[in-house]
Amino acid sequence: MRIFVAGIATETNSFSPIFIGVDDFKASLYAKPNQHPDTPTLCTAALVDLRKRAKSENFTLIEGTTCWADPGGLIAKDCFEQLRDEILLQVTQAHKTAPLDGVILCLHGAMMAQGYDDPEGNLLQNIREIVGDDVIIGASLDPHSHLTDLRFEQADILCAFKEFPHTDFVKTGEKVVDLVIRTIRGEIKPQMAMFDCKMIDVFPSSRQPMRQFVDDMLATEAQEEEILSLSLIHGFMAGDSPWLGTKMIAICDGNRDKAQEFAQQFGQKIINIRGQSMPQILQTDPAVKQAFVKATTSQKPVVITDVWDNPGGGVAGDGTLILQALLEQKPQNKVMRIAVGTIWDPMAVKHCFTAGEGAVIPLRFGAKSAPNTGDPMDKIVLVKKLHKAATQSFGSYQVPMGASVVIEFESIEVILNSTRAQAFEPDLFNVMGIDPSQCDILAIKSTNHFYAGFEKIAEHIIYCEAGNPYPNDPKTTVYQKAPKNLWPIIDNPWHATQNKPNN
Ligand SMILES: [Zn+2]
Structure with a gap:
């Protein structure tokens, strides 16, 4: 054979x-x-x-x-x-x-x-x-x-x-x-x-x-x-x-x-069962607000996932809207450990590598690839950790994140990566020297692949729809080639065919 x-x-x-x-x-x-x-x-x-x-x-x-x-x-x-x-x-x-x-x-x-x-x-x-x-x-x-x-x-x-x-x-x-x-x-x-x-x-x-x-x-x-x-x-x-x-x-x-x-x-x-399978998805501000409220009483991390700015769905994964909201809503009177993983920005990663671990540098990062994903951020950042070839796991699969860095500013740690990858497992933080279990809030990008790994360490999971990076509503997406006789583009594509819905 x-x-x-x-x-x-x-x-x-x-x-x-x-x-x-x-x-x-x-x-x-x-x-x-x-x-x-x-x-x-x-x-x-x-x-x-x-x-x-x-x-x-x-x-x-x-x-x-x-x-x-x-x-x-x-x-x-x-x-x-x-x-x-x-x-x-x-x-x-x-x-x-x-x-x-x-x-x-x-x-x-x-x-x-x-x-x-x-x-x-x-x-x-x-x-x-x-x-x-x-x-x-x-x-x-x-x-x-x-x-x-x-x-x-x-x-x-x-x-x-x-x-x-x-x-x-x-x-x-x-x-x-x-x-x-x-x-x-x-x-x-x-x-x-x-x-x-x-x-x-x-x-x-x-x-x-x-x-x-x-x-x-x-x-x-x-x-x-x-x-x-x-x-x-x-x-x-x-x-x-x-x-x-x-x-x-x-x-x-x-x-x-x-x-x-x-x-x-x-x-x-x-x-x-059409239309019944997705969880409730909140807009950015209410999602972040809920995360801070939950985090004050949680023993374990609260996870906010950026559902549609998910590199697993082909977008850049460099949106900054949730990070911006975290910075704006962060309580002034209480120390919270917040980590964001990951934002894709190979150019910013390169600057950090050149500056070296421990350097404090001005850095522009994020939101450079597509409209409706927030604005690039300009911050004075501490280059906290460099990794030439970081990977995270997904079962027995090692998912490359490329050269990656941890930057810290205004008490938030952000992982920037150079090979686009959605969040699969909490070890994406560990590999960069951040213990995710010690964080109050973890902000990640993934629609649902993160779930198996993160539900083990999270007390709450909040699904967030930040900006509009992805064509997630077939009713409004402008398709050129896709068939038009599909639910939910039309209400009843099964009309006059064998496969009628039962309800
Ligand atoms: Zn898939």
Whole structure:
């Protein structure tokens, strides 16, 4: 048995001003064949699992290039074509040496490039042309992606993370690997079906009603022998894709009708819980006010998360509105330990590195990339700590933050970083010498990935909508390519179709 593995992964916010080129992949992950680290990244858990299984089950694994760029705007055309052609050449050579039995791609699924609305579909189609119809092609996906017709047709097996935060990324990689291997061995015959929910929403699984939906998917996979995999593609509302929207995938052993039935059944459940999954989100001033009130009586930190200035959604993550409000509302008569992590500003980081640890310097930082994210701050700051290559953890994945610094001014500590990264785990503070458990208020940037890590140390979590960095309201977002017949853009896209809402 011969299996090839490779991948190009990122999440494209087509409204973001941050263009993505090869250097951005190199800053996050760009692993030539056999150079991928031993630990998985968010989208490459399948590769790490394949290495283990190839060794223990004695099959041949051929590694191609795997790469990941932190979410941003459109991928430059040259960048996508270079990475794609690198992988196509590797597949061609591998298949020529001796025929491949399987191909596994480590994808994200929300990539858009200049001139390519469906880059992953294009990659899959090209690979299919090289290896032919008999080779099993599987891919792992992030649910914040676009399920296009092309990739659905070209792949045999597509599995997405079920959890948001994506704490099950390793399990999902293992699942794709297992299904591909069992198919090659003739143990199963996967039949994949899709159901279009005709809607777009945000679905944290850390709270109801989505928690129950994910538990139902897991229970069905465990109990129904024929069901090989269930995945919900949440969709990604910041990607102006012709295939934008929430879609349900079911894979069944040898029975396409049953797969269709389950895709529809679970898709219908999602339609019925639309609009109910996000927590209450406060505007900046009331959110910060609430944080100070809660902090006076809390034993543990109060966390304010900047929900939409989240680099994980492709924006810069350099907004200063919450920091500005913290400075304005900070009590004069009481010492509070406040830490902000992180604000992206590579130029300010460079100035701090040049000045050195312990220097007190004038510094302009933050809010340089996009409108509606506050103003750059001009402060006299103490350069408290420098780190040449800081990382935070997300499960077994080490997420790079790049060269980072802690600056302190007016009794607030702020981490500035140079590789954009949302907040995943409180250790982003520890790595920079700040003990988050000793802080009264922690201000972070993340929509929901922070939750699993921060809820362990926080007494209160406050969701804050600061400024307008991200197209988070599909009703007002000006889409050019996305379908218009989606809820909530229209009230009832299910009219005169089979999938009517139940309420
Ligand atoms: Zn995601």
